[in-house]
Amino acid sequence: MEAVMECNDTLTLGGKTFSSRFILGSGKYSLDLIRAAVDRAGAQIVTLAVRRANPGGADDILDYIPKEVTLLPNTSGARNADEAVRIARLAREMGCGDFVKLEIMRDTRYLLPDNAETIRATERLSHEGFVVLPYMYPDLYVARDLVEAGAAAIMPLGAPIGSNRGLSTRDFIQILVNEIKLPIIVDAGIGRPSQACEAMEMGVAAVMANTGIATAGDVPLMAEAFGLAIRAGRAAYLARLGRVLSCGGEASDPLTGFVRS
Amino acid sequence: MKHIRELDPRNRIDHMAYLPDMEVIDSDVMEQVLAAQQAYTPEAFSTADVREALAAGTRTPRHFAALLSPAADPMLEEMARLATAETQRWFGNAVTLFTPLYISNYCENYCVYCGFNRHNRIHRAKLDPAGIDREMRAIAATGLQDILILTGESRSSSSVEYIGEACRLARKYFRAVGLEVYPLNTEEYAYLHQCGADYVTVFQETYDSDRYEQLHLAGHKRIFPYRVNAQERALRGGMRGVGFAALLGLSDFRKDALATGMHAWLLQKKYPHAEIAFSCPRLRPIINDDTINPKDVHERQLLQVILAYRLFMPFAGITISTRERAGFRDHVIGMAATKISAGVDVGIGGHSDESSDRGDGQFEISDGRSVPEVRAAVLARGLQPVMSDTIYV
Numbered sequence: 001m002e003a004v005m006e007c008n009d010t011l012t013l014g015g016k017t018f019s020s021r022f023i024l025g026s027g028k029y030s031l032d033l034i035r036a037a038v039d040r041a042g043a044q045i046v047t048l049a050v051r052r053a054n055p056g057g058a059d060d061i062l063d064y065i066p067k068e069v070t071l072l073p074n075t076s077g078a079r080n081a082d083e084a085v086r087i088a089r090l091a092r093e094m095g096c097g098d099f100v101k102l103e104i105m106r107d108t109r110y111l112l113p114d115n116a117e118t119i120r121a122t123e124r125l126s127h128e129g130f131v132v133l134p135y136m137y138p139d140l141y142v143a144r145d146l147v148e149a150g151a152a153a154i155m156p157l158g159a160p161i162g163s164n165r166g167l168s169t170r171d172f173i174q175i176l177v178n179e180i181k182l183p184i185i186v187d188a189g190i191g192r193p194s195q196a197c198e199a200m201e202m203g204v205a206a207v208m209a210n211t212g213i214a215t216a217g218d219v220p221l222m223a224e225a226f227g228l229a230i231r232a233g234r235a236a237y238l239a240r241l242g243r244v245l246s247c248g249g250e251a252s253d254p255l256t257g258f259v260r261s
Numbered sequence: 262m263k264h265i266r267e268l269d270p271r272n273r274i275d276h277m278a279y280l281p282d283m284e285v286i287d288s289d290v291m292e293q294v295l296a297a298q299q300a301y302t303p304e305a306f307s308t309a310d311v312r313e314a315l316a317a318g319t320r321t322p323r324h325f326a327a328l329l330s331p332a333a334d335p336m337l338e339e340m341a342r343l344a345t346a347e348t349q350r351w352f353g354n355a356v357t358l359f360t361p362l363y364i365s366n367y368c369e370n371y372c373v374y375c376g377f378n379r380h381n382r383i384h385r386a387k388l389d390p391a392g393i394d395r396e397m398r399a400i401a402a403t404g405l406q407d408i409l410i411l412t413g414e415s416r417s418s419s420s421v422e423y424i425g426e427a428c429r430l431a432r433k434y435f436r437a438v439g440l441e442v443y444p445l446n447t448e449e450y451a452y453l454h455q456c457g458a459d460y461v462t463v464f465q466e467t468y469d470s471d472r473y474e475q476l477h478l479a480g481h482k483r484i485f486p487y488r489v490n491a492q493e494r495a496l497r498g499g500m501r502g503v504g505f506a507a508l509l510g511l512s513d514f515r516k517d518a519l520a521t522g523m524h525a526w527l528l529q530k531k532y533p534h535a536e537i538a539f540s541c542p543r544l545r546p547i548i549n550d551d552t553i554n555p556k557d558v559h560e561r562q563l564l565q566v567i568l569a570y571r572l573f574m575p576f577a578g579i580t581i582s583t584r585e586r587a588g589f590r591d592h593v594i595g596m597a598a599t600k601i602s603a604g605v606d607v608g609i610g611g612h613s614d615e616s617s618d619r620g621d622g623q624f625e626i627s628d629g630r631s632v633p634e635v636r637a638a639v640l641a642r643g644l645q646p647v648m649s650d651t652i653y654v
Contacts, residue, residue: 051652052355054406054436060648079534085654090652107533164350214348253454 009238011183011205013045014099014131014152020044020168021200022230023072023185025210033213036220040146041227045130047072047101047208050091072133074101080114081121088125090259100125101155101187102134111161115142119149132217135187138172143180154180155208157188158199161199164191164212168197193222200233201241265380267371267478276474276483283487284446284494285535285592290527291489295504297322298520302498303513306330309579315339320573325522329515329567337561340568346595347575350534351355354645356633357578359407360361360400361441363609364388365428368413370480373468374544376621377413379480383621386609388416393427399613402561403632404605406648408435409462414443421449425456432457436649439504443481450498460654461489461495462504462540468520469512474510492528500535501589501651503528504580509558518566522573529574534587538600539570563629571597583626587638590628595644603635 011018023045024037024039037043046069053073054060065071073091078084080106088100102125104117118134119142125132131152136142138156146154156173159165166189167173176184183205190196201209207230214220266272279285282565306326311333314324327333365387376383388396400408410427424442430551431438439460440453450461455629470485477483496536505525508515516630525537543558563585570579581590581598583605594601605626606612631636639646 051436052647052650054649057404057648077652078654086654087652105534109529109533109537109574111576205311211350213355214353 004205007045007048009234013183015131016072019042020227022196022227023047023208024192024213025187025208031167031212032219033223034066036214036223038066038069040215040224041230043069043227045072047092049074049076050087050096052089053079053094053096055094067115071096071098072099072101074103076103076105078104078121079106080118084121085124086254087221088121088130088160089128092130095124098129099131100133102132102146113137113157115139118131118142119145122146122151123149126152132243133185138176139170140172140179142236143164147180147182149167151182151240153205155185155187158186158195161188161190164215165189165196166191170198170202171208173199173204174180174202187228193225196226197229197233197236200230201236203237206230216220217235265478273474274483276477276485277470279487280481280484283484284397284448284496288446288490288493290493290524290531291486291537293527294468294489294520294524295470297523298516301326301335301348301350301516301519302514303330304418305329308335308360310455311336314572316442320545322523322526325526325569325573325621326519326527328572329518329522329566330468331515332455333565333569334561337565337568340572341596341650343485344568344571346573348595348597348599351575352599353467353507354595354643355599355647356594356639357407357647357649357650358405358603358639359409359437359439359600359609360405360418360602360632361409361411362393362612363401363411363607364393364396365415365419365423366609367415368394368480369415370413371478372480372482373476373478373504374508375396378588385621386525390426390430392444392610393537394430395533395613396610397430397553398633400604404648405603405632406435406638407437407439407650409439409441409602410458411441414445416443416481417489421445421452424634428453428456428458432653436653437651438653441504443487445494446500447494449495449565450495452498454475454499457653459501459651460504460538461500461502462506462538463495463523464506464508464540464542465524466508467512467517468524469517470511470555472621489524492524493531494533496528496532502538504538504540504542505580506542508542508544509544509563514543514558514562514566518569522570525574537574537577538580539567539574539577540580541567542584543584564589564593567593567597569579583628586627587630591638591642594639595642601635601639603630604632605629 020042024043024044072094075084075087102142104114113135122132122134133153135155159168165237186199191207196207214223263272312328314327349390417641438458440458441462507521581593636646
């Protein structure tokens with residue numbers, strides 16, 4: 001573990017550098033959860049649903065977020081690009097900075113992202129100087145369009161939001177990791193530390209999780225477990241997966257070593 | 262007692278025929294809802310049907326029907342455990358607090374069970390814009406950010422423009438503005454949306470059209486299909502979310518609950534972006550009529566309905582009524598309900614001390630706790646009180 005830290009393995013987003021690759025999602029908040037994510041899992045980025053913010057009012061989630069973490073306001077509640085742009089601007093006016101996690105959904109049953117509207121909003125917000133992290137359904141062409149539109153990272157869903165079903169879209173996320181130069185951050189569906197670890201082993205840059213921790217029996221302990229799993233998965237990726245893990249049987253000596261040149 | 266001509270069925274208008282100026286939309290949702298309700302025989306479901314419904318990953322209308330049936334009653338505990346897990350999965354610990362604001366209790370309808378009905382001798386009142394502002398300021402001072410504006414049904418006393426003015430005032434103080442007013446045409450909903458409202462709740466009362474005819478004897482509310490299609494018109498008018506409810510106890514509550522759920526389910530299928538919410542009222546005593554009491558819907562049955570809504574549509578908001586006692590409400594939040602009213606006054610002008618012309622309430626409430634008291638109760642359950650969970654864009 002320490003070796004990972006020693007080699008300055010950091011994540012850079014929008015000009016900011018982070019040593020943690022765990023991002024706390026915002027779906028289910030509690031004071032305990034945020035404290036646990038920061039203290040026990042080392043989270044440096046915490047997402048914030050702008051619709052939940054109540055600046056100056058009672059029970060404002062902004063009050064719960066430690067000042068040292070980077071806020072990642074999200075546009076949940078937006079049903080199209082226009083609404084997402086308005087919510088992002090509102091977040092900026094509230095003093096949440098220039099980072100924005102773009103979420104555009106037009107289905108309240110499945111909460112799946114609308115990729116086409118997301119591309120449109122990414123283009124507009126990046127022109128306005130936002131650091132745009134778009135939540136998307138993992139599709140290579142869409143990811144390429146998002147890169148062109150000025151995204152700072154790509155955030156494919158692992159499984160439907162809140163489902164805790166893990167990497168249902170594993171193969172498609174792997175294609176994004178292979179082909180897209182921007183950081184790939186898995187968002188949604190990660191319910192267990194083992195799933196977070198698996199995603200990191202695949203080479204994704206970071207993992208966002210919320211429900212898996214928020215609904216655990218022991219929130220601080222589960223936060224710690226996620227933090228460890230993400231670090232373990234990252235270390236495994238950097239170490240390059242061994243023969244058994246990566247592609248099955250492989251002789252330790254070259255099979256073609258007998259050939260004379 | 263004065264003579265009421267509508268008590269004679271021959272003096273009532275056809276409750277299935279639209280009146281002039283009532284918009285007719287091209288939709289078959291009502292027909293589908295009524296067909297499902299009429300086909301539903303609660304006693305036809307077995308324990309095995311309920312077990313299948315409980316085990317299902319995604320629940321179908323047939324599963325929902327099983328969960329509402331008498332066969333599910335012995336499995337209420339299991340339903341509660343599953344519902345709690347679903348609620349936590351979709352909403353976490355969040356419970357949104359809100360309060361209703363009655364701005365006028367003038368009503369031209371004659372609904373035999375309602376305290377606002379035009380023949381009920383209560384003190385009528387209507388807040389003027391200054392009074393509305395005063396009330397809203399007092400409510401906002403409690404920390405609430407979510408308000409529900411209510412009126413009786415009287416286009417002459419509480420016009421659409423009057424309601425629109427209330428919405429504009431509400432936007433000064435609140436993040437979320439909901440309406441529970443008489444059904445409107447699409448263009449009128451669009452106007453109120455522009456004024457700041459984003460949610461519309463319409464209680465259908467009962468989906469049993471024959472029973473509906475016997476209970477709603479006069480006024481616009483008598484027109485059954487216009488009321489059923491209100492949520493669809495509201496969505497077409499640009500509202501973000503719509504709420505559904507049957508007043509349980511007016512007719513067969515299981516069939517009414519099934520129709521309520523199917524109504525919401527069908528509209529969400531047709532308008533996938535729509536935010537769906539259920540309210541779960543049952544009859545409460547009203548002023549001047551001791552015969553109106555909740556009869557067959559006791560807490561156990563009410564809870565079964567609430568849990569069935571949650572298991573059928575896990576993503577839907579559920580509001581728990583102030584008609585219920587505090588102990589019931591406090592247990593239902595987190596288990597199924599996601600929204601709870603606080604600091605409730607169902608009369609006119611009761612929130613600010615300065616209000617002089619106070620009108621009588623629509624019904625009696627069972628939970629009169631203040632906002633700090635409800636907030637403390639939410640926290641005591643290990644849940645998170647949320648003042649704002651929506652954004653008007």
